[in-house]
Amino acid sequence: MKIIILTQYFPPEIGAPQNRLYEIAVRLVKKGVDVQVLTAMPNYPKMEIDKPYKGKWYVREDMGGMRVHRAWIWVSKSKGIVSRLLNYFSFVFTSLWIGLFKLDKADYLLCESPPLFLGISAIVLRRSKKAKLIFNVSDLWPETAEKLGLISSKFILNRTTKLEEYLYSKSALITGQTQGIVNNIKKRFPDKTLYWLPNGVDISFYDSITTTSKWRDENSFATDDFLILYAGIIGHAQGLEVILKAAEMTKANPNIKWILLGNGPEKKILFSVKDEMKLHNVFFVESLPKVKMPGVWKAVDASVVPLKRLDLFKGALPSKIFEGLAMKKPLLLGVEGEAEELFIKEGKAGLSFVPEDGSDLAKKAIYLFEHKAEATQFGENGFEYVKAKFNRDSIAENFFTFLSSHLS
Numbered sequence: 001m002k003i004i005i006l007t008q009y010f011p012p013e014i015g016a017p018q019n020r021l022y023e024i025a026v027r028l029v030k031k032g033v034d035v036q037v038l039t040a041m042p043n044y045p046k047m048e049i050d051k052p053y054k055g056k057w058y059v060r061e062d063m064g065g066m067r068v069h070r071a072w073i074w075v076s077k078s079k080g081i082v083s084r085l086l087n088y089f090s091f092v093f094t095s096l097w098i099g100l101f102k103l104d105k106a107d108y109l110l111c112e113s114p115p116l117f118l119g120i121s122a123i124v125l126r127r128s129k130k131a132k133l134i135f136n137v138s139d140l141w142p143e144t145a146e147k148l149g150l151i152s153s154k155f156i157l158n159r160t161t162k163l164e165e166y167l168y169s170k171s172a173l174i175t176g177q178t179q180g181i182v183n184n185i186k187k188r189f190p191d192k193t194l195y196w197l198p199n200g201v202d203i204s205f206y207d208s209i210t211t212t213s214k215w216r217d218e219n220s221f222a223t224d225d226f227l228i229l230y231a232g233i234i235g236h237a238q239g240l241e242v243i244l245k246a247a248e249m250t251k252a253n254p255n256i257k258w259i260l261l262g263n264g265p266e267k268k269i270l271f272s273v274k275d276e277m278k279l280h281n282v283f284f285v286e287s288l289p290k291v292k293m294p295g296v297w298k299a300v301d302a303s304v305v306p307l308k309r310l311d312l313f314k315g316a317l318p319s320k321i322f323e324g325l326a327m328k329k330p331l332l333l334g335v336e337g338e339a340e341e342l343f344i345k346e347g348k349a350g351l352s353f354v355p356e357d358g359s360d361l362a363k364k365a366i367y368l369f370e371h372k373a374e375a376t377q378f379g380e381n382g383f384e385y386v387k388a389k390f391n392r393d394s395i396a397e398n399f400f401t402f403l404s405s406h407l408s
Contacts, residue, residue, distance in 0.1 A: 001028075003033055003036070008073070008088075009039070010039035010068070020200075023202060024197075026064040036103055047077045058071060071091065071094035072090070072094050088118070096124055107132065108134050108172075113136065116141040136176075137176045140184060142157050174194050175195045177317065178196075201323055203391055213298035225255050226257065228257070230258075231324075234267040242356050243282070243304060248358070259285060293323065305321050308355060316337070318335060321343060328383045331351075348382075
């Protein structure tokens with residue numbers, strides 16, 4: 001079996017699609033699959049090309065047993081729509097050019113969306129490489145962009161909706177990150193073959209028993225501090241203001257401390273708000289290499305995962321849920337819908353709070369702090385739940401079996 005993965009985002013970048021695609025790819029390689037990856041020069045989320053790749057049009061690398069082809073991309077720190085479109089379409093152009101001349105023929109071409117526009121390259125390359133198109137949907141575009149206020153132009157929304165529908169119609173298989181995404185597309189395209197390809201976690205890598213950590217001491221936190229960690233992209237959709245609001249309401253308990261680990265477009269704004277509110281119980285930490293994250297998780301006491309309160313996110317399963325649960329940390333979840341049903345009601349892995357409600361988050365954080373035995377049990381429950389249902393080994397195995405039996 002031969003597969004091309006076409007994605008704008010891939011390691012060494014840090015993020016949900018990067019991790020998910022890499023982890024699936026290396027497991028497919030172990031199954032004997034020939035995997036080629038066509039991606040952009042690393043730049044996300046800082047929106048600047050990593051130094052080893054600056055000024056280069058094309059780079060070929062070997063990574064985890066797969067051939068990785070990297071193409072030039074235009075990047076800017078501007079959040080404007082023009083800059084976003086230039087970023088997306090520059091890679092559409094270079095991925096198409098590099099793909100035509102550098103990629104071998106394949107059985108399948110898996111295209112990661114968003115960005116939706118990358119589907120233009122996918123349509124051309126699947127013909128050139130004689131491959132069946134697998135369109136992998138991590139967020140529903142343009143619906144997500146419209147509801148987050150990223151795109152307001154009716155013309156652009158209309159054109160992107162037409163593109164979305166065309167790409168679905170030309171796909172041999174549509175995969176979705178969440179059941180909500182799969183169900184949404186299934187309702188609109190009942191004749192298409194759909195498959196749930198969720199985020200997950202490497203249980204052997206995030207191992208709470210074998211992992212040791214000096215991170216708490218190295219960052220001058222006390223033994224009796226109760227550390228609540230957000231680790232991920234610091235962006236608009238996450239609604240991280242709720243953490244600052246909760247921090248203000250827990251200042252009376254100096255042992256409860258809030259940590260935001262990562263980078264993203266909202267970080268400077270949130271840092272300024274922290275200073276204005278004089279929140280000495282909030283700490284910003286730079287993104288760390290994946291290899292160091294088990295040590296961070298070992299050192300903290302709980303995880304917090306928020307999103308803005310939008311109907312759109314009722315079908316979301318944020319990838320940052322899984323690592324904390326694998327490390328047996330109780331979850332404070334500010335996401336309604338599918339995530340709450342799975343991890344709070346079914347998995348009993350922690351407590352939910354109303355999205356964007358700082359007061360509710362503060363109350364739930366204090367509850368965990370005051371009920372340590374119950375918090376420990378939440379962590380144990382969460383570990384058993386993700387081990388059974390969101391283990392990356394099982395996810396990749398099931399996907400390989402599905403491809404072998406349904407699309408061969």
